[in-house]
Amino acid sequence: MTESKGTGHDAVDAIAAQWYAVRPELDTAPMAVFGRIYRIGRAMEERMERAYAPFGISRGEFDVIATLRRSGEPYTLSPRQLSATLMLTTGGMTGRLDKLEKAGLLCRQPDPHDRRGLRVTLTEHGLDVVDAAVVAGLQVQREALAGLSDEESAALAGLLRKLAEGVTG
Template structure:
């Protein structure tokens, strides 16, 4: 349910009504006893992801990648020299199934962006290595992506961006903490 504070917040701050405000107002009319406050945050987070997602996908497409493929080469690149990880390290970091990762690795290997080699620590296992071509592509795509994503944040000044980042971090940390039964 929209509180009087929520209803007036846009007027007091000068912010225009957004899509989420309209959804919350509809729910307040239809189910007045339901608290829709979570939509004010989580609904907007989803809306943001939906609004910026296509542009991010377009950025990676210009480099011949989809977002998942970029995630793989970016994970290897930011791991530092020698830019290699085991498949288990990768799918844990990327929050993928091993099958989902394998499919991406096959495509990236065919493109010459990664190589799979026997581990020097354990000859029975494999490591995924970023090729020099893959490292260069990851860096170029990341730089362009960050430039493009910064454009989306221009509606906030530097202090507002820092505050929002801090609040989102606090929320994420609280959700990542193990919950007691």
């Protein structure tokens, strides 16, 4: 069975039914939740990549410049702060910073308070790009939620928050 709109059945239901056919004693309720979360995540990842592509950035690169933007003026953080916020290794962060610096979206400078440290700062061009990209990304997310009422969207957000707290501690 493939995913279909309006029928009340989707590919996750088909997978659960297949498991029931071969292992009827299994409770597949968790699969119904996490299978859908996984599929939604993958679909949204692709949509967000397309939303950010016109700005010359990937979703991961957006995350870096958005973190700087959200930090407030002067839009400066250390690479360690960025890595911790984005849950990236220092190697992964370095690659993103290299690309973003080459594109003129951020700059790295010595930390005036730590001779061994660096500070990463959003440039004016980076500020313009992230401000436009966040609008494009929110539009994609808004479109994805269009099938839900405001109340349903709020309830879903609350349930996912509760689930995330249980999963991530």
